[in-house]
C-alpha cells in the first residue's frame with residue numbers, strides 16, 4: 001500500500017451548482033488543501049494540516065498554489081477523427097463525406113488504429129482529460145485499439161463500434177446482423193474489463209436502416225447496463241434529412257425511441273433543436289444529453305440551450321466532440337460553453353463550467369461519485385492546474401479579487417500549458 005498526499009488549492013462539489021441552492025452552497029474551495037490517495041482511490045480531501053497530521057508518513061507532492069481538481073471527463077468524442085481536427089470549410093453532412101468518412105476508412109488497418117488511439121489519449125491527458133467517451137469506427141479492430149491504449153494508461157473509458165449500414169461509403173458499411181454480432185462480441189470482450197465500459201454505438205439515424213436500429217436496440221435491451229451513445233438534433237439540414245428518411249417518426253428522438261434506443265443510459269450528443277416532446281421523454285427516461293460547444297460553433301450547428309435543459313432536470317455532460325470540435329482541451333470547451341451561454345443571455349459561473357467538465361459528464365455516463373469527483377471513494381483521476389500558465393493569464397490573475405476571479409482566466413484562455421500534472425488511477429503520469 002502506498003499513500004500519496006497532493007498539496008495545493010482544492011476544488012470539490014457536493015451537489016449541482018445549477019440547482020436551486022445555487023453554486024455557492026455546493027462548492028468547496030480550499031486555499032491550503034490536500035488530497036490523500038491510496039491504492040488508486042481518494043481517501044481524504046481536507047485542509048492541508050488535517051491531512052498531513054492524519055498520515056505523517058505518506059509521500060508528499062507539493063503543488064504550491066496550483067489547483068487540484070477532479071480530472072476532466074470528455075463525454076462525447078471520436079478518437080478516429082483526431083488527425084482531421086480543424087478541417088476547413090464544411091458543415092455537418094459535407095464535413096462527414098469530405099473529411100470524416102475517408103479518414104475513418106483507414107481504421108481497417110489495426111496498426112493505424114493503434115497509432116491514432118495512442119495519440120488521442122496522449123493528447124487528451126496532456127490537456128487534463130482523464131476519462132473519455134469515444135465513438136470508434138465500424139471496424140472491430142478500432143475498438144480493440146482504443147480499449148488497449150486506455151488500459152495501458154489505466155484510464156476509465158467508454159467506447160463502442162460505430163454502426164452504419166446506409167448513407168456511408170461501401171468500405172464503412174456493416175449490416176444489421178454484423179452490427180449486432182460484432183457489437184455483442186466486443187461488448188462481451190471489453191465491458192467491465194479493468195476500467196473499460198462498452199457503449200453500444202449507432203452513429204445517428206441517417207446512417208442506419210430501421211433494421212439496424214432495431215438490431216442494436218435489441219442488443220441494448222439484453223445489456224441495459226451499457227451506455228448507448230449516438231447523435232441527436234445537431235444541425236438544421238440534418239433534421240430535414242431525418243424527416244425524409246423516417247416519415248412515420250414523431251420527431252428525431254422518435255427515430256431512436258421506436259427501435260428501443262431510448263433508455264436511462266442513453267447518451268445523446270448535441271441535442272440542439274429539441275422539441276417539447278423530446279425534452280419531456282429524455283427527462284422521463286433519465287437519459288443524458290451532451291453539450292459539444294466547440295463543435296457546434298466550428299461546424300456551424302447552433303446554440304445549445306444549456307440553461308433550459310438543466311432547468312428541465314436533464315443530465316448534461318460536456319465534450320470536445322473531436323474532430324468536429326476544434327480542440328482537445330476541456331478548458332477551451334468550457335470557454336466555448338461560456339461564449340454560447342453569453343450569446344443566449346446567460347453568464348455561466350466558473351463553478352458551473354468546471355462542474356460540467358467533471359461531475360456533469362460523470363453524471364451523464366452514470367458514474368457520479370466514481371469519476372470526475374474530488375471526494376472520498378472516487379478514483380484518483382486528477383488534474384493539477386497552474387492558474388498563471390502564460391503571461392497573458394498571469395497578468396490578469398494578479399488582479400484577481402477572489403478564487404473564482406483567479407480561475408476564470410485559465411478557463412477562458414488556458415490550454416495544455418495550464419496542465420501541471422495529471423494523475424490517473426492514483427499514479428502521476430510522467
Ligand code: GUN
Pocket residue numbers: 078092096100203204231234295321324325
Ligand atoms: N453526426 C453523425 N456523425 C457525426 C460525427 O462524426 N460528428 C458530429 N459532430 N456529428 C455527427
Ligand code: ZN
Pocket residue numbers: 076077078231269321324
Ligand atoms: Zn459526435
